[in-house]
C-alpha cells in the first residue's frame with residue numbers, strides 16, 4: 290500500500306494534535322474504500338473491533354463512515370465548489386479528510402471547530418503539513434453555509450428533474466432515472482422521492498427463524514410480511530445468531546419472501562429435487578433447505594466461486610443430510626442435468642441497486658455499463674435454469690435490483706423466445722397466499738408480454754428492492 294493510501298492504525302491517545310478514535314476508524318475505512326475498493330460493510334465492523342471502541346464510539350464511527358459514504362457524491366460536488374478543484378485532483382487522504390469534515394459540518398450536530406480541527410489533523414498526519422492548511426480553508430468555506438443552502442446552490446446549476454433529485458438525495462443521476470422508469474412502469478412514478486429518501490436510511494437488522502428448526506423469539510418484533518422473519522427490540526443480533534447453531538440468521542425480509550415464493554408456490558411432494566443455481570453466500574439456500582426438509586425434498590446448492598461455495602456449506606450445515614453443495618458455472622448446469630429439478634431458484638448476480646441502503650458506497654461505484662454485462666449473464670443463467678427444471682417444474686427468477694434491464698427485460702425476453710416451454714405464474718397471487726394483503730404495483734398492460742411479477746420496494750415494504758418472477762415449465 291502506498292504512503293498516500295496508508296490506512297490509520299488503531300486507537301491513539303488524545304492530545305492537542307490527536308484524533309478521536311471513532312474518526313480515525315471512519316477515516317481508515319473511507320481510505321480503504323476509495324483507494325483499495327474495500328467494502329465498508331465488511332471492513333468497518335472489523336476495524337471497530339480492532340480499535341476496541343466502546344458502544345457509543347462505535348455508533349459514532351458508523352455514522353461518520355456510512356453517512357459520509359452514502360452522500361459522497363454530494364459532498365464531492367460541494368468540495369469542488371468550495372475548493373475550485375476537481376475532486377479527482379485532490380490527494381486521496383486529503384479528499385477523505387474533507388469528505389469526513391463536510392459530513393460533520395452539514396449533516397451531524399458536531400461543533401464546527403471540532404469537525405474542522407480533526408479533519409485538519411487527519412490531513413496533517415496522513416498527507417502533509419501544507420495539505421492541512423488547504424483542508425482548513427476549504428472546510429471553513431463549507432462551514433459558512435448549511436446543507437440546504439449548498440444544495441440550493443448545486444441545484445441552481447441543473448435544469449432537469451432527475452439531476453435535481455440526484456443532488457437532493459445524493460444518488461448518481463443514472464440511478465435516479467432507472468428507479469424512476471421502474472416505478473413508472475408500475476404507475477407509481479410519484480414515489481421516486483420516497484424511494485431515494487428510503488435509500489438514505491440505514492435499515493434495521495432483520496432476522497429469519499428457519500422453519501422447523503427455530504421459532505421467532507417471544508420478545509422479538511415479527512416482520513410485517515414474512516411469517517418466519519423478525520427484528521430484535523433489544524439485544525445484540527450477533528449474539529442471538531451465534532447462539533443458535535445456524536437456525537437463526539440475519540436475512541432481509543425481501544430475501545425471505547423470494548425464497549418462500551418458490552418453496553410455497555405449491556404443496557411439496559416428498560422426493561422433490563430442488564436447485565439453487567447461484568447460491569453464495571447461502572442465505573436463501575438455508576431457508577430453502579429448511580422448507581425442503583419439512584416437505585421431504587432435497588436441495589442442490591450451486592455456486593461458481595469456491596470461497597462463496599464454502600459459505601454456502603456453512604449456511605446449510607444444519608441440513609447437510611438433504612443438501613449437496615456444488616461448484617459449477619450455473620450456465621452449464623441445464624445442459625448437464627436437463628429436466629431434473631422440480632423447483633429452481635435463479636438468484637442472479639446483479640447490480641444490487643435494490644440494496645443501496647445497506648451498502649453505503651455502492652451507488653457511487655456502479656456504472657450504467659454494468660447492466661449490459663450482467664444482463665447477458667442473467668439471461669444465460671435463466672435459460673440454464675429452465676433447461677434444468679423438470680417438466681411441470683417451477684423456476685423463480687430473482688434479483689436484488691429493480692432495474693428493468695435486469696428484471697422484466699430478462700424475463701420478458703425468455704417468455705417470448707421460449708413460449709412453448711415456459712409460462713408466467715401469477716407471482717403476486719403466490720405472495721398474497723403467503724403474506725395476506727400487500728400493496729403491489731400492477732403489471733404494465735402496454736408491455737408485451739405482461740409479466741405478473743413482484744417488485745418489492747424499501748419505501749413501500751421496508752425490504753430491499755427484490756424482484757421475483759415465477760415461471761412454469763411445460764409438462765410435455
Ligand SMILES: C[S@@+](CC[C@H](N)C(=O)[O-])C[C@H]1O[C@@H](n2cnc3c(N)ncnc32)[C@H](O)[C@@H]1O
Pocket residue numbers: 544566567568569570571572573574591592593594597617618619620636637638639
Ligand atoms: C445474488 S448472489 C446470490 C445470493 C444468495 N442466493 C443468497 O441468498 O445468499 C449471486 C451469486 O451468483 C454467483 N454467480 C455469479 N456467476 C455465476 C455463475 N455463472 N454460475 C453460478 N453462480 C454464479 C455469485 O458468485 C454470487 O454468489
